[in-house]
Amino acid sequence: MNDFIQPDVNFSFLTFLYTNTCNAQCSHCCLSCGPDKNDKLSPEFLIENLSSFPGLNIGEFCITGGEPFLFLEEIEEILSFANSLGLKSYIGTNGFWGVSYSKAYNVLRKLYLSGLKVLLLSTDKYHQEFVSVDKIYNIVRAAEDIGIAVKITVNMTGKETENLLLIEKFNDFKCLISFKEPKLMGRARKNVNKEDLITVIPGDRASYWDINEKNIHAVCNQVKAPLITPDKRVWICCGIPANKYYYTNFNLNPLVLGNMNEKSLAAILKENEDNPMLKILISKGPVGLVRILEKVTGEKYNFRDKYYWACDLCCDILGNNRHVKQIELKGFF
Numbered sequence: 001m002n003d004f005i006q007p008d009v010n011f012s013f014l015t016f017l018y019t020n021t022c023n024a025q026c027s028h029c030c031l032s033c034g035p036d037k038n039d040k041l042s043p044e045f046l047i048e049n050l051s052s053f054p055g056l057n058i059g060e061f062c063i064t065g066g067e068p069f070l071f072l073e074e075i076e077e078i079l080s081f082a083n084s085l086g087l088k089s090y091i092g093t094n095g096f097w098g099v100s101y102s103k104a105y106n107v108l109r110k111l112y113l114s115g116l117k118v119l120l121l122s123t124d125k126y127h128q129e130f131v132s133v134d135k136i137y138n139i140v141r142a143a144e145d146i147g148i149a150v151k152i153t154v155n156m157t158g159k160e161t162e163n164l165l166l167i168e169k170f171n172d173f174k175c176l177i178s179f180k181e182p183k184l185m186g187r188a189r190k191n192v193n194k195e196d197l198i199t200v201i202p203g204d205r206a207s208y209w210d211i212n213e214k215n216i217h218a219v220c221n222q223v224k225a226p227l228i229t230p231d232k233r234v235w236i237c238c239g240i241p242a243n244k245y246y247y248t249n250f251n252l253n254p255l256v257l258g259n260m261n262e263k264s265l266a267a268i269l270k271e272n273e274d275n276p277m278l279k280i281l282i283s284k285g286p287v288g289l290v291r292i293l294e295k296v297t298g299e300k301y302n303f304r305d306k307y308y309w310a311c312d313l314c315c316d317i318l319g320n321n322r323h324v325k326q327i328e329l330k331g332f333f
């Protein structure tokens with residue numbers, strides 16, 4: 001098992017899922033956020049925890065949701081505090097507030113003075129049912145005039161081309177634009193046609209993910225950037241809380257690093273620096289979990305016919321209580 005020995009995990013970034021309340025109710029939302037949800041962290045909670053970041057060597061964090069701009073005054077207070085500690089802050093938003101250039105400018109100018117460095121926006125056919133692309137345009141223009149970096153994520157299946165025309169609007173800006181296929185989690189599970197997804201990996205190639213250098217998803221660096229949900233649990237990645245099974249089976253769940261109702265963030269991160277599961281995911285990706293399972297059971301792993309992303313494989317193993325117990329018994333988790 002020596003091939004799985006890796007250096008300790010260096011947690012470098014933290015995301016706060018500030019709320020699952022959202023003005024929108026996008027049909028692809030993997031966290032199933034919407035106006036009917038009302039779980040939320042508080043500014044006091046963030047401020048208390050941000051103050052531990054310098055001691056933990058964490059210099060960057062993101063506030064996302066749901067829609068954090070529904071709580072703008074709280075966000076300003078949090079960012080100002082983070083700024084006083086020299087932390088780099090990111091915020092994710094659907095941009096509903098960008099009703100005009102001057103409104104966007106005024107909102108962003110205050111956040112910029114409070115230390116906002118990077119704004120993460122989304123626009124695509126799912127978001128546009130609730131937020132027009134014109135609002136995103138106002139926001140990008142204002143952000144770039146002020147000096148805030150912008151990244152726009154466009155969710156689209158490989159079979160949709162209408163979004164490509166849509167983003168021509170942003171050709172004259174410096175903002176980064178990335179295209180992503182929706183993940184089949186949360187509401188997307190019901191509403192996105194999986195036959196439209198083109199990032200399909202046949203099961204017979206899945207076993208080679210760990211040796212295919214071109215496949216950047218083969219190893220998982222996401223685990224260095226844990227996520228805190230409104231119930232104050234710390235997760236190893238943001239995709240997983242989307243899955244109702246994981247969310248409700250806390251005690252079975254190796255993807256939860258700890259519960260901040262019971263322990264401090266510092267204690268949870270410290271305890272997980274040498275978490276073997278995280279080390280395996282960082283060094284080998286989900287296929288590393290397969291290899292361990294095969295070693296401890298002596299049986300060949302039965303891959304699916306196809307995978308839509310590497311996380312499918314991770315979820316299949318870590319969401320299977322029998323597999324987790326088999327690996328745990330051998331002292332791996």
Ligand code: SF4
Pocket residue numbers: 022023024025026028029030031032033034065066067094127
């Ligand atoms: S995808 Fe974003 S904007 Fe849409 S419902 Fe979910 S959190 Fe809200």
Ligand code: SF4
Pocket residue numbers: 220222223236237238239240281286310311314315
């Ligand atoms: S599901 Fe597994 S592979 Fe995917 S981001 Fe989370 S930890 Fe990484």
